Amino acid sequence: MSTTTGRKSYGVKGAPYAHPSPATARKGALRAPYFFLLPASVLFALFFALPIGYAVFLSFRKVHVSGLGLGAGARHEVWAGFENYTDAFQDSELLHGALRVLGYGCIVVPVMLGLALLFALMLDSERVRLAPVTRLAIFLPYAIPGVVAALMWGFLYLPSVSPFYYVLQKLHMPQPNLLDGGPLYLAISNIAVWGGTGFNMIVIYTSLRSIPVEVYEAARLDGATPLQIALRIKIPMVAPSLVLTFFFSIIATLQVFNEPTTLKPLTNSLNTSWSPLMKVYQDAFHRGDIYAAAAEATLIALATLVLSFGFLRAANRRTKQEAAG
Amino acid sequence: MSTLAVRKAAPAAGTTPGAAQGPPLRRRIALVPTITLLIGAVYTLLPVAWVVIASTKSGHELFSTFTFLPGTGFTQNIKDLNAYRGGIYWQWMGNSALYAGLGALLSTAVSAFGGYALATYRFTGREAMFNVLLAGVLMPPVILAVPQYLLLAKADLTDSCLSVLLPQILSPYGVYLSRIYAAAAVPADVVEAGRMDGASEWRIFTRIALPMMIPGMVTVFLFQFVAVWNNFLLPYIMLSDDEKFPLTLGLYTLLEQGSNTPALYTLVITGAFLAVLPLIALFLVIQRFWSLDLLSGAVKS
Numbered sequence: 001m002s003t004t005t006g007r008k009s010y011g012v013k014g015a016p017y018a019h020p021s022p023a024t025a026r027k028g029a030l031r032a033p034y035f036f037l038l039p040a041s042v043l044f045a046l047f048f049a050l051p052i053g054y055a056v057f058l059s060f061r062k063v064h065v066s067g068l069g070l071g072a073g074a075r076h077e078v079w080a081g082f083e084n085y086t087d088a089f090q091d092s093e094l095l096h097g098a099l100r101v102l103g104y105g106c107i108v109v110p111v112m113l114g115l116a117l118l119f120a121l122m123l124d125s126e127r128v129r130l131a132p133v134t135r136l137a138i139f140l141p142y143a144i145p146g147v148v149a150a151l152m153w154g155f156l157y158l159p160s161v162s163p164f165y166y167v168l169q170k171l172h173m174p175q176p177n178l179l180d181g182g183p184l185y186l187a188i189s190n191i192a193v194w195g196g197t198g199f200n201m202i203v204i205y206t207s208l209r210s211i212p213v214e215v216y217e218a219a220r221l222d223g224a225t226p227l228q229i230a231l232r233i234k235i236p237m238v239a240p241s242l243v244l245t246f247f248f249s250i251i252a253t254l255q256v257f258n259e260p261t262t263l264k265p266l267t268n269s270l271n272t273s274w275s276p277l278m279k280v281y282q283d284a285f286h287r288g289d290i291y292a293a294a295a296e297a298t299l300i301a302l303a304t305l306v307l308s309f310g311f312l313r314a315a316n317r318r319t320k321q322e323a324a325g
Numbered sequence: 326m327s328t329l330a331v332r333k334a335a336p337a338a339g340t341t342p343g344a345a346q347g348p349p350l351r352r353r354i355a356l357v358p359t360i361t362l363l364i365g366a367v368y369t370l371l372p373v374a375w376v377v378i379a380s381t382k383s384g385h386e387l388f389s390t391f392t393f394l395p396g397t398g399f400t401q402n403i404k405d406l407n408a409y410r411g412g413i414y415w416q417w418m419g420n421s422a423l424y425a426g427l428g429a430l431l432s433t434a435v436s437a438f439g440g441y442a443l444a445t446y447r448f449t450g451r452e453a454m455f456n457v458l459l460a461g462v463l464m465p466p467v468i469l470a471v472p473q474y475l476l477l478a479k480a481d482l483t484d485s486c487l488s489v490l491l492p493q494i495l496s497p498y499g500v501y502l503s504r505i506y507a508a509a510a511v512p513a514d515v516v517e518a519g520r521m522d523g524a525s526e527w528r529i530f531t532r533i534a535l536p537m538m539i540p541g542m543v544t545v546f547l548f549q550f551v552a553v554w555n556n557f558l559l560p561y562i563m564l565s566d567d568e569k570f571p572l573t574l575g576l577y578t579l580l581e582q583g584s585n586t587p588a589l590y591t592l593v594i595t596g597a598f599l600a601v602l603p604l605i606a607l608f609l610v611i612q613r614f615w616s617l618d619l620l621s622g623a624v625k626s
Contacts, residue, residue, distance in 0.1 A: 028525060034442075036442035037438070058472070122362050134362035138369050143608050298468060
């Protein structure tokens with residue numbers, strides 16, 4: 001601090017109200033933001049912009065094999081136009097993967113966000129006990145890797161080690177196979193719900209706490225029940241954060257990869273192209289067709305952006321209508 | 326802040342008459358919310374409790390005794406894990422700590438620089454740069470990871486520690502949080518005062534702005550630490566040498582082999598239990614320094 005005070009007195013001597021050396025300081029302030037943003041910009045160019053551009057480029061390429069494909073120069077890359085895309089659209093595996101993930105998303109997103117909203121409202125209610133402990137417990141899965149979560153639940157789904165099957169057996173109740181057919185969707189969805197509820201709960205709870213308490217006071221004096229206050233006042237006021245959590249949940253859901261990949265060793269019902277993302281991995285690294293994989297990855301990215309932004313626009317329009325009406 | 330104080334005061338005022346009456350206070354605990362939250366906590370803690378108990382069981386006990394009954398094989402399981410392939414499990418844990426620790430540290434620095442610049446300076450291209458970065462948040466990792474692999478393969482960097490570390494340094498979400506936090510925590514007139522004193526821009530940042538941004542940067546660090554520690558897709562694509570695997574990938578390969586030899590199940594379960602411990606410990610220690618509110622981008626001024 002001593003050096004700055006010293007310089008200040010010099011500045012004051014030179015020009016009482018103006019900057020000590022406006023020209024150099026202003027030049028520094030002009031260049032500084034670009035300097036501070038340099039690392040982020042370089043990393044963005046190298047690890048975001050370049051790979052995206054490269055993936056799009058590859059999606060329009062293919063390997064042309066001349067003759068028997070033997071010898072140097074027999075295989076070379078040529079332009080493929082939209083061939084990889086038309087192939088992807090006709091690929092029944094990819095289509096089935098997309099439908100599976102759509103079904104999975106229709107379970108995960110509403111259940112996860114419904115639970116997150118419910119827990120957030122309960123945390124925000126008056127005279128609730130054990131709120132800090134339960135809040136931390138529900139948030140805990142956020143810290144647990146998806147692979148470890150899938151692994152723990154995977155064992156809980158295995159009849160030979162699961163406590164659920166033990167209880168069902170003692171009660172002489174039917175024991176469904178959780179790792180096959182329809183229940184498999186529920187089994188995978190449950191892992192995602194378990195892992196994601198806490199984070200979304202915190203986001204919604206934070207926005208609940210920022211509502212000034214005076215807003216409820218009038219309603220309470222008018223005899224509104226806690227349920228009415230929650231439905232009529234709290235939920236509409238946290239609508240923006242609900243939209244935000246919905247938006248990010250859609251993006252995460254369409255890219256499901258870790259959970260089904262981890263469960264795969266425990267069941268024969270999960271194939272290597274269960275989700276579109278697993279299919280991309282399979283095509284790129286097992287079939288070695290990076291061009292098809294690039295086209296599929298581009299399609300998934302486009303579908304994600306269209307769905308998530310479509311949702312955002314629909315939500316905005318709804319809010320505007322409500323504000324107008 | 327004033328609204329918070331009001332909210333805290335309101336329930337306290339409500340309970341005072343109840344306390345004087347004694348028993349009615351107990352009845353006034355809101356039962357429905359408390360029970361709902363307890364059910365939620367039981368649901369989230371159930372698999373963790375199971376893995377803790379299962380890690381104490383020997384391979385034989387795992388399949389024969391009731392699941393929530395502790396076994397007798399914990400020390401033997403740890404010994405087996407230590408012995409597995411010359412203690413490679415601990416190598417995986419060290420790798421995870423390295424990727425997550427170093428990666429999050431670098432990521433926080435990049436985010437602090439970028440967020441500070443976006444929050445305090447008015448310059449050409451500011452909004453454009455911010456929007457391009459934000460678009461990065463929405464980019465699915467899938468469209469990134471495969472071409473990242475192909476490009477790093479051209480630079481001969483795949484299957485190296487750098488291939489896992491480098492792509493995770495820039496976190497668009499981290500820059501976004503830093504911008505919000507810097508805008509709220511570093512007043513413009515403090516920066517201006519530093520300039521009046523003739524301090525260089527770098528000095529203003531390191532001596533004045535950065536100390537004010539520390540609480541927000543702790544959140545960015547932890548967020549990125551968890552993101553890297555939990556990442557599976559990127560190392561799964563980049564690495565083939567198991568000496569360089571992080572925990573997530575190591576446990577996955579262990580489970581994959583375990584599907585043929587159920588004897589490895591106890592190793593997987595013990596490994597999963599030990600993998601969960603560091604992050605739970607980190608959370609419990611650091612939660613008082615960590616403003617969870619910031620995760621959602623909310624800043625109290």
